[in-house]
Amino acid sequence: KSCQTASIATANASAQAWSHVDAQVQTEAPVPVSMQPLSRYDMSRLTAFLRRVETMVIRELNKNWQSHAFDGFEVNWTEQQQMVSCLYTLGYPPAQAQGLHVTGISWNSTGSVVACAYGRLDHGDWSTLKSFVCAWNLDRRGLSPRQPSAVVEVPSAVLCLAFHPTQPSHVAGGLYSGEVLVWDLSRPEDPLLWCTGLTDDTHTDPVSQVVWLPEPGHSHRFQVLSVATDGKVLLWRGVGAGQLQLTEGFALVMQQLPRSTKLKKHSRGETEVGATAVAFSSFDPRLFILGTEGGFPLKCSLAAGEAALTRMPSSVPLRAPAQFTFSPHGGPVYSVSCSPFHRNLFLSAGTDGHVHLYSMLQAPPLTSLQLSLKYLFAVRWSPVRPLVFAAASGEGDVLLFDLQKSSQKPTVLIKQTQDESPVYCLEFNSQQTQLLAAGDAQGTVKVWQLSTEFVEQGPREAEDLDRLAAEVAT
Numbered sequence: 001k002s003c004q005t006a007s008i009a010t011a012n013a014s015a016q017a018w019s020h021v022d023a024q025v026q027t028e029a030p031v032p033v034s035m036q037p038l039s040r041y042d043m044s045r046l047t048a049f050l051r052r053v054e055t056m057v058i059r060e061l062n063k064n065w066q067s068h069a070f071d072g073f074e075v076n077w078t079e080q081q082q083m084v085s086c087l088y089t090l091g092y093p094p095a096q097a098q099g100l101h102v103t104g105i106s107w108n109s110t111g112s113v114v115a116c117a118y119g120r121l122d123h124g125d126w127s128t129l130k131s132f133v134c135a136w137n138l139d140r141r142g143l144s145p146r147q148p149s150a151v152v153e154v155p156s157a158v159l160c161l162a163f164h165p166t167q168p169s170h171v172a173g174g175l176y177s178g179e180v181l182v183w184d185l186s187r188p189e190d191p192l193l194w195c196t197g198l199t200d201d202t203h204t205d206p207v208s209q210v211v212w213l214p215e216p217g218h219s220h221r222f223q224v225l226s227v228a229t230d231g232k233v234l235l236w237r238g239v240g241a242g243q244l245q246l247t248e249g250f251a252l253v254m255q256q257l258p259r260s261t262k263l264k265k266h267s268r269g270e271t272e273v274g275a276t277a278v279a280f281s282s283f284d285p286r287l288f289i290l291g292t293e294g295g296f297p298l299k300c301s302l303a304a305g306e307a308a309l310t311r312m313p314s315s316v317p318l319r320a321p322a323q324f325t326f327s328p329h330g331g332p333v334y335s336v337s338c339s340p341f342h343r344n345l346f347l348s349a350g351t352d353g354h355v356h357l358y359s360m361l362q363a364p365p366l367t368s369l370q371l372s373l374k375y376l377f378a379v380r381w382s383p384v385r386p387l388v389f390a391a392a393s394g395e396g397d398v399l400l401f402d403l404q405k406s407s408q409k410p411t412v413l414i415k416q417t418q419d420e421s422p423v424y425c426l427e428f429n430s431q432q433t434q435l436l437a438a439g440d441a442q443g444t445v446k447v448w449q450l451s452t453e454f455v456e457q458g459p460r461e462a463e464d465l466d467r468l469a470a471e472v473a474t
Contacts, residue, residue, distance in 0.1 A: 068460070083412050083454070084400070087435070088447040090145045092118070092134045095443055100131055102439025104161035104425050108168045111431025112139040113149075115171055115185070116445050119157030121377075121424055131157045133173060135185050138447065150185040152192075162210045165222060172224045174207025180226045180236055180244055194238040200313040201246040205230035208276045214285070223247060229293060231272030232312065233300070233321060250300070250321040251308035252290070257298070258325050272310070279336040283343035290322075291333030297348050299324040299360060327364045329354060335378045341386040341462060342469050349376035355391055359469055366471055367407065371399055377422060383430040384455055386465040390436060392416075392423035398438050398448070403468070404458055414448060416440055 095118040104117035115135040134148035157176040164170035169186035170193065179202055183191040196202050205228045213235070215221040224236045224244065231252040236244040252273035277291030286302040300321035308318040330352030339345035344360040353372040356365035374394030382388035387403040396417035399410040416423045421441040429435035433455050436448045 083451045084414055085449050086446055087449045088136075088138065088143070088145055088445075090114070090116075090134075090136050090148075090445040090447070091443055092132060092148055092151065093146055095132045095134070098129070098131075100129075100157075100443055101422075101424055101441045102443055102445055103157070103159045104173070105427050105437050105439045105445060106161045106163045106171065107427055107429045107431070107435075107437065108135075108163040108171075109166055109431075110168050111429045111435070113137050113163075113168065113185075114429075114437050114445065114447065115150075115161055115163065116439050117158035117161040117173055118443065119159050119176060121159070129157050130155060133158055133161065133171065133183065135171075136445075150188060150191075152183050152185070154181070157206075159206055160209045162212055162224075165212050165214075166220070172210045172212065174203075174210045174226055174228070176206045178203035178205060178207060178228060178230070180207060180210060180224055180234075182224065182238060182244065192242065194236075194242050194244045196236060196244045196246075201234070201249075201315050203228035203230050203232055203234070205274070209278050211278055211280060213280070225278070227275040227278045227290065229274030229276065230312075231274055231310075232318070233275060233278070233290070235302075246314070246316055248302070249314050249316050249318045250304070251310045251312060251318040252292070252298070252322060253309050253320060256306070256309055256320040257322050272312075276333055277336045277348075279338045279346060281338050281343060282340045288321075289336045289338060289346050289348075291336045291348055291350070293332045295328035295331055295333055295350060295352075297326040297333060297336060297346070297356075297358065298322045299326070324360075325363065326358055329356065334376065335380075337379050337381050337389070339381050339386070339465070340383055341381075342465050345465070345469050347379045347381060347389055349379035349391055351375045353393075355379055355389075357468075366468065369401075369408070371410070372397070375422070377424045378426050380426060380428055382454065383428050384433045385457055386461050387458075387468075388454055390426055390428070392426045392438060394422040396420040396423060396440065398423055398426060398436070400450075400454065402454070404461060404464060416446055417442055417444075 100118040101120055102116045103119040103121055106115050113135050118132045131154050133152040135150040137149045158173045160174040162172050169184050172182045174180055179196050181195040182193045184193050207226050207228045209227050211225045212222045213225050215223055227233050233250040235248040237247045239245045253271055254273055274293035275290050276293055279289045281287040288300050290298045290300055301323055304319050304321045306320045308320045329350035331350050333348050333350040335349045337347045346358055348356045353370055353376055355369045355371055357367045358365050371391055372393040372395055376391055376393055378392040380390050389401050391399045398414040398416050400412040402411040405411050416438055417440050423438050423440045426438040434450050437445055439445045
């Protein structure tokens with residue numbers, strides 16, 4: 001008992017002694033700090049000072065708030081990321097051995113699969129040449145760049161391609177023969193879903209582009225729209241027995257085009273106007289832009305009611321869709337793209353090597369940029385950056401433009417092909433927005449990864465786009 005009691009007393013004394021050391025630290029400042037009494041401040045002078053400077057401080061704060069000095073400035077503590085890098089180089093050796101080009105490219109609705117069409121865009125009769133549609137699933141483990149996850153053999157050159165907006169495995173293609181086909185890539189043994197066949201309704205020229213459109217009143221059901229150099233714009237619906245049935249049709253006839261300044265008169269006999277490209281407005285589902293062989297873009301409408309003055313055979317009445325004619329390029333237009341962020345802006349690219357930025361409200365372009373001494377084959381707006389677009393050139397380049405940085409020169413120039421053979425097509429990935437795919441004359445698809453600079457919208461970018469659209473062409 002006594003031993004325990006002594007032990008406890010010693011421990012307590014030790015703890016108290018350590019407490020005394022702490023007290024010494026606390027009392028190093030011998031004089032305690034105390035607040036001065038409030039009455040010592042001259043409140044009247046302080047109030048007078050604040051009133052005197054208030055206007056000036058508010059003015060400076062407002063000036064800072066309206067300043068653009070630090071727009072786009074971001075503190076970046078990490079090393080600068082490379083603007084563009086090549087993630088994948090994809091190709092199908094049997095198609096490349098035949099000398100086939102990548103003529104069309106498309107991302108599926110999930111953004112994980114990229115498909116390409118193999119054909120030829122140069123001169124020659126390629127109608128009987130066997131070609132291919134190939135697809136790669138980039139999310140699949142063990143991706144083999146030279147072995148597509150799906151291959152479809154096609155009896156005629158495929159010139160364009162478009163994945164279904166909601167069905168990840170359905171893809172539509174337009175052929176050199178004028179036919180339109182839809183495949184289901186999840187059925188490797190029997191991929192063909194629907195085809196137009198060769199009837200009076202089928203295009204008589206190679207199909208330039210195919211697009212999926214929602215059926216009126218049925219947002220979950222889709223039709224295929226096709227355009228071709230025979231001057232016809234046709235809407236197809238898949239029906240039983242594997243048939244694509246014509247539901248609506250339009251024909252471009254020279255005599256019915258709205259006249260604008262500088263549009264050359266064509267000689268007699270040239271009645272049909274060849275359609276080379278199409279792009280639909282993101283704001284009006286009936287409104288679309290057509291690129292033409294004559295070099296002039298056309299504003300058109302699916303709601304047009306006027307009958308087309310043509311003798312072309314058709315199972316449905318053909319209508320005249322053109323509402324407005326824009327000032328022409330120096331040669332055929334190969335590609336058009338409507339802005340996803342502004343209802344009145346669209347881009348066009350053509351054989352004159354120029355990209356034109358147009359407003360729907362006036363015939364002359366707002367601006368014209370010469371990007372190549374050869375042809376430009378494709379132009380596309382970014383799906384996420386209002387002032388960014390990409391173009392594909394006949395010199396083997398992919399050009400990325402950021403109009404917020406420069407309205408005259410590309411921000412990045414990517415050498416896709418080392419031998420300067422043409423890049424024929426490109427598409428941004430609207431799901432995995434950092435990806436851009438481009439196809440070329442070597443039969444190669446390259447998937448480029450863009451830095452965050454091209455993916456994240458900058459401050460006031462939408463306002464800058466509005467300002468650009470409000471400009472009047474000189």
